[in-house]
Amino acid sequence: NAGVTQTPKFRILKIGQSMTLQCAQDMNHNYMYWYRQDPGMGLKLIYYSVGAGITDKGEVPNGYNVSRSTTEDFPLRLELAAPSQTSVYFCASSLTFTGETEAFFGQGTRLTVV
Amino acid sequence: SQKIEQNSEALNIQEGKTATLTCNYTNYSPAYLQWYRQDPGRGPVFLLLIRENEKEKRKERLKVTFDTTLKQSLFHITASQPADSATYLCALSGYSTLTFGKGTMLLVSP
Numbered sequence: 001n002a003g004v005t006q007t008p009k010f011r012i013l014k015i016g017q018s019m020t021l022q023c024a025q026d027m028n029h030n031y032m033y034w035y036r037q038d039p040g041m042g043l044k045l046i047y048y049s050v051g052a053g054i055t056d057k058g059e060v061p062n063g064y065n066v067s068r069s070t071t072e073d074f075p076l077r078l079e080l081a082a083p084s085q086t087s088v089y090f091c092a093s094s095l096t097f098t099g100e101t102e103a104f105f106g107q108g109t110r111l112t113v114v
Numbered sequence: 115s116q117k118i119e120q121n122s123e124a125l126n127i128q129e130g131k132t133a134t135l136t137c138n139y140t141n142y143s144p145a146y147l148q149w150y151r152q153d154p155g156r157g158p159v160f161l162l163l164i165r166e167n168e169k170e171k172r173k174e175r176l177k178v179t180f181d182t183t184l185k186q187s188l189f190h191i192t193a194s195q196p197a198d199s200a201t202y203l204c205a206l207s208g209y210s211t212l213t214f215g216k217g218t219m220l221l222v223s224p
Contacts, residue, residue, distance in 0.1 A: 004157075033211065042118070042203070043158070043214040058211065090157050099146035099207020105157030 002026050006091050006106035013081045013113045021076040021109050023091030031094045032074040033058075033103070034066065036087040043090065049074055050097060081113045116142045118215035120204060126221045127194055135189040135218050137204035142213075144206035147180055149189050152201045152217065161202075162189075194222045 007022045025032065030051045035043040045058030049068040063085055065077040074093075078085060088110050092103045119138045127133050137147070145166050150158035164171045164180045164187070171178045177190040191198050201217040 035214075040122070040216065042216040045211055045213075048211055092157075097211070098209045099144075099148060099163075099205070099212050102148065102160035102163060103158075103205075103212060105159070108155070108157050 004091055004093055004104050004106035006089075006109050008109060009107065010110045011112070013078070013111065015081060015083065015113060017081050018077070018079050019081070019111075021078070021089055021091075021111075023074045023076065023106060024072050025074075025091075025093040025104070026072065027093060027095075027104065028071060029093035029095055029104075030071065031097050032068070033092045033094075034064070034074070034076045035090045035092065036060065037090060037108075038087050046076065046089075078111075083113050085111065086113045087111060116140070116213065118142070118204065118206060118213060120202075120215040120218045122216065122218070124219040124221055126223065129195060129222055129224050131194055133191040133194045133198065133220055133222070135202050135204075135220065137187040137189070137215055139185050139206055142185070142206060142208060143182075144208050146207045147178075147187050148205045148207075148212065149176075149178055149187075150203040150205060150214075152203055158203055191220075194220075196222050196224055198222050 033048045034046040047066040049055045091106045094103045095101045117140045149161045152158045179188045203217040205212040205214045
């Protein structure tokens with residue numbers, strides 16, 4: 001079991017460029033999440049999905065888009081990158097939705113927008 | 115608005131002592147409270163979960179308490195070791211997605 005796999009690990013983008021952060025899990029979890037973590041700050045929820053074809057906004061969704069075509073994959077799309085999107089991005093998955101079970105996190109993607 | 119507070123200052127303790135980390139919350143009625151460990155450059159790793167109707171949970175050297183009257187959770191690591199040095203995050207859920215605190219860094223010196 002690989003758990004939650006994120007790619008790439010590091011990326012530098014220029015302002016206005018676009019990119020997709022990949023996330024895959026092999027635990028057959030219906031629930032998947034994207035968080036961003038800024039220095040000294042807690043994890044902020046960007047988007048989440050409760051199953052293939054169903055996504056919803058979290059606390060900080062502006063500037064991002066997601067899709068969920070399969071149970072395994074939950075990519076995060078950045079359109080027109082801005083310096084404010086410089087952050088570490090974590091993908092996570094869980095068996096249940098409500099915090100009743102643990103969340104499994106990927107290793108993170110460190111993104112710098114210059 | 116909902117707020118989760120963890121001590122922003124690092125906690126420095128001597129090896130062998132008990133580390134106690136605090137998580138306070140306001141404007142929140144969580145059904146579940148979780149604690150995670152995060153090492154530099156890595157994703158958070160789950161440690162313990164406690165439900166609103168539970169007062170205490172233990173796992174090896176770890177103990178979590180949950181006081182819904184005080185709106186506080188305490189996280190204890192007994193017989194601490196340098197390998198316990200990390201940032202510890204608390205996370206709350208009120209029948210929805212998890213909300214995380216900013217975390218407290220623990221430094222255990224030999």
